[in-house]
Amino acid sequence: MNKVLLIIQREYLTRVRKKSFIVMTLLVPALFALMYKVIAYVADDKNDVKVTHIVHVVDSAEVYKDKIKDSQYIKFDYSKRSLKDLKAEVKEQENDLVLYIPSYTPDKTQIFAKKKATLSLSDNIERQLNDIKSGTALVKAGIDTAKLHATKSNVTVSATEMTETGDQSTSIGATYALSFAGAILIYMSLFIYGAQVMRGVIEEKTSRIIEVIVSSVKPFQLMMGKIIGVGLVGLTQFVLWISLSALVSYLTGKNAAVASPVYTFIHNLGANAGYELGCFIFYWISGFLLYSALFAAVGSAVDSETETQQFMFPITLPLLFTYILSVSYLFQKPDSPLAVWLSIIPFTAPVAMMVRVPFVVPPWQLGVSMVLMVAGFIFTTWVASRIYRVGILMYGKKVNFKELGKWFFYKE
Amino acid sequence: MLSIRNIVKQYAGHRALDDVSLEVESGQVFGLLGPNGAGKTSLIRIINQITAPDSGEVFFNGEQLNQSHIDRIGYLPEERGLYKKMEIGEQMIYLARLKGLSRDEAQKRLKFWFEKLGMETWWKKKIEELSKGMQQKAQFVATVLHEPDLIILDEPFSGFDPVNAEVIKDEILELNKKGATILFSTHRMESVEELCHSIALINKSHKILDGKVKAIRNSYRNDTYFVEYSGTPLSFDGAEPFQIVGDALVDDERNTIKIKLAEGKTSNDVLQYLIPKTHINMLQEVIPSMHEIFIEKVNANSLSHE
Numbered sequence: 239m240n241k242v243l244l245i246i247q248r249e250y251l252t253r254v255r256k257k258s259f260i261v262m263t264l265l266v267p268a269l270f271a272l273m274y275k276v277i278a279y280v281a282d283d284k285n286d287v288k289v290t291h292i293v294h295v296v297d298s299a300e301v302y303k304d305k306i307k308d309s310q311y312i313k314f315d316y317s318k319r320s321l322k323d324l325k326a327e328v329k330e331q332e333n334d335l336v337l338y339i340p341s342y343t344p345d346k347t348q349i350f351a352k353k354k355a356t357l358s359l360s361d362n363i364e365r366q367l368n369d370i371k372s373g374t375a376l377v378k379a380g381i382d383t384a385k386l387h388a389t390k391s392n393v394t395v396s397a398t399e400m401t402e403t404g405d406q407s408t409s410i411g412a413t414y415a416l417s418f419a420g421a422i423l424i425y426m427s428l429f430i431y432g433a434q435v436m437r438g439v440i441e442e443k444t445s446r447i448i449e450v451i452v453s454s455v456k457p458f459q460l461m462m463g464k465i466i467g468v469g470l471v472g473l474t475q476f477v478l479w480i481s482l483s484a485l486v487s488y489l490t491g492k493n494a495a496v497a498s499p500v501y502t503f504i505h506n507l508g509a510n511a512g513y514e515l516g517c518f519i520f521y522w523i524s525g526f527l528l529y530s531a532l533f534a535a536v537g538s539a540v541d542s543e544t545e546t547q548q549f550m551f552p553i554t555l556p557l558l559f560t561y562i563l564s565v566s567y568l569f570q571k572p573d574s575p576l577a578v579w580l581s582i583i584p585f586t587a588p589v590a591m592m593v594r595v596p597f598v599v600p601p602w603q604l605g606v607s608m609v610l611m612v613a614g615f616i617f618t619t620w621v622a623s624r625i626y627r628v629g630i631l632m633y634g635k636k637v638n639f640k641e642l643g644k645w646f647f648y649k650e
Numbered sequence: 651m652l653s654i655r656n657i658v659k660q661y662a663g664h665r666a667l668d669d670v671s672l673e674v675e676s677g678q679v680f681g682l683l684g685p686n687g688a689g690k691t692s693l694i695r696i697i698n699q700i701t702a703p704d705s706g707e708v709f710f711n712g713e714q715l716n717q718s719h720i721d722r723i724g725y726l727p728e729e730r731g732l733y734k735k736m737e738i739g740e741q742m743i744y745l746a747r748l749k750g751l752s753r754d755e756a757q758k759r760l761k762f763w764f765e766k767l768g769m770e771t772w773w774k775k776k777i778e779e780l781s782k783g784m785q786q787k788a789q790f791v792a793t794v795l796h797e798p799d800l801i802i803l804d805e806p807f808s809g810f811d812p813v814n815a816e817v818i819k820d821e822i823l824e825l826n827k828k829g830a831t832i833l834f835s836t837h838r839m840e841s842v843e844e845l846c847h848s849i850a851l852i853n854k855s856h857k858i859l860d861g862k863v864k865a866i867r868n869s870y871r872n873d874t875y876f877v878e879y880s881g882t883p884l885s886f887d888g889a890e891p892f893q894i895v896g897d898a899l900v901d902d903e904r905n906t907i908k909i910k911l912a913e914g915k916t917s918n919d920v921l922q923y924l925i926p927k928t929h930i931n932m933l934q935e936v937i938p939s940m941h942e943i944f945i946e947k948v949n950a951n952s953l954s955h956e
Contacts, residue, residue, distance in 0.1 A: 241748055244744070244747055244748060245748075248744055252733075252735070252736060441733075441734075442733075445731040445732065445733060445734055446727070446729040446730060446731030447731045447732050447733055448731075449700065449725075449727040449729065450725065450727060450731075450732075450745065450789075450792070451745075451748070452700050453698040453699075453700055453720070453723070453725040453727075454720060454721075454745070454748040454749050455748060631695075631700070631701075644662060648662075649702070649704065
């Protein structure tokens with residue numbers, strides 16, 4: 239059996255069998271589901287107003303008499319009592335308010351309450367008062383309100399892409415969601431699995447097994463075996479996440495409950511699903527190969543994880559930069575020169591191109607980007623392996639970039 | 651078996667090996683000696699193809715060293731370690747498969763070794779659950795499981811308690827009897843005389859001595875003898891065929907002196923001179939130990955370099 243295959247097998251199996259892998263695989267969709275549940279709960283304003291509020295209206299000019307309507311939790315009491323009395327009364331009541339409409343300036347109303355009125359409550363009152371006033375004004379001006387209502391429109395915009403295979407309707411929202419989710423997924427994966435490669439290298443170095451292994455295989459074989467093994471672990475985790483999300487949504491029948499980025503991504507794949515998924519897989523794999531090689535080189539250069547900081551920052555900077563730009567700027571202007579450049583440079587392309595893919599990318603740009611991506615990971619792997627072969631046998635040395643440069647030029 | 655010719659290895663700032671040549675004959679136990687930092691580990695890494703020499707060549711069984719020889723060599727590095735979280739049985743099989751053994755074959759041989767060294771109950775244990783001595787034993791098994799022709803051991807006895815060191819020593823000798831060539835590095839001289847047929851001494855990146863242990867020790871004989879006699883201590887007047895070296899040991903009955911023969915005299919001359927004067931219990935030639943030769947050579951070499 240080929241030695242690289244043996245290494246891949248070990249790297250894969252030891253990771254997949256770990257408790258932390260199983261926990262993460264189950265927990266991540268569950269956590270996202272929980273998070274969305276909480277957001278949905280908080281955003282639902284029905285949870286906001288549960289108690290019945292009584293609003294005492296003081297309206298001596300009788301502008302709104304018989305026109306204000308009660309709602310489920312808000313009851314209006316058109317009172318004849320004086321403002322002073324009511325204010326004194328409301329002071330003792332937790333949920334009651336006084337709405338004061340001055341006779342001379344009925345537009346400047348006031349609410350008095352023991353607690354400051356909530357936004358939904360004051361919104362409700364304001365909306366009613368406005369509707370009533372404009373209704374009265376229309377009638378006064380001789381306009382038929384029934385006719386006016388009939389003219390109200392409800393226009394929605396649905397964007398249609400014209401492609402060679404015919405026009406395709408996609409919702410703008412879904413395209414944004416796809417673009418956004420794709421960028422997040424690539425960004426997170428590169429970090430999570432790249433760091434796993436790095437930790438694996440450090441583990442072999444600190445446990446000192448490295449010298450035994452490299453007396454059996456070439457350092458390059460070990461490095462590639464580890465990178466590919468961890469990459470397969472990442473793909474496995476993604477497949478499990480997607481299947482689990484799909485399963486949960488099938489069982490509960492509620493899509494929103496499992497809206498993790500993975501799910502958002504899959505859910506929003508449009509008519510071009512094959513193309514979009516293909517791009518995602520290509521940039522996932524090539525981005526992972528490119529960055530994990532660098533992570534492996536960093537791991538080989540240090541004696542412990544705490545020493546990785548100085549190297550990690552410059553390596554992850556392009557990624558972080560693109561990610562921040564992606565979620566703020568790029569996906570609003572996917573055809574801007576900045577977006578085009580970022581999606582072509584190998585270090586930033588995985589994230590930047592995934593932002594652009596749901597929109598229309600000229601084939602030549604995609605082609606150039608992909609070719610450079612392949613060239614990019616071959617290049618970083620080559621550079622990383624030259625540093626790696628020296629680094630793994632180097633102990634107790636304070637390493638900086640200059641030192642790494644020297645290692646690169648060492649002969650075998 | 652192993653022929654190392656004119657190896658030079660340069661690291662940034664210093665030369666680890668400078669024109670080192672060695673011959674290790676098949677079936678030997680070969681000791682690679684030298685103080686810390688002499689270049690032993692650099693040489694061993696070159697033989698294991700972990701690094702390559704800047705110049706010079708290594709031949710393995712007459713062929714230029716190449717990847718196909720990797721499976722014929724077993725290597726126990728000085729800094730030992732295994733995957734901490736991996737079960738020991740599974741880990742040994744993995745390491746053996748990296749050396750080209752099939753899974754079934756590795757499993758079969760591993761069972762044999764585990765029984766032989768009383769490790770049967772360890773199979774499912776993780777490395778981090780084992781004591782340091784137990785880990786070393788496991789690592790030794792991993793080194794020899796694929797039955798290599800050449801076993802390279804870097805400081806094999808460090809980290810073992812005396813009982814386990816003895817067990818491992820016996821195993822090394824047994825493997826050697828079965829035909830394996832052993833190359834081990836050490837700076838502990840006690841084990842050298844006991845185990846090694848030949849040695850090479852490396853100091854400051856140069857080989858300064860090599861050959862068969864017996865021949866080397868004989869060549870370092872310098873006509874020194876121990877004489878033990880009974881009776882009153884002798885006094886000497888300068889007419890004796892030897893000089894006294896070191897202090898005389900005086901015990902009630904038995905006195906010991908260390909002597910160096912005068913130019914052109916033999917041990918018979920000493921006996922002829924002493925027999926009329928006292929009762930001789932013993933006359934024994936002092937053959938320098940490897941330890942003494944080591945210290946003498948390294949010191950002389952260091953002085954000449956300063």
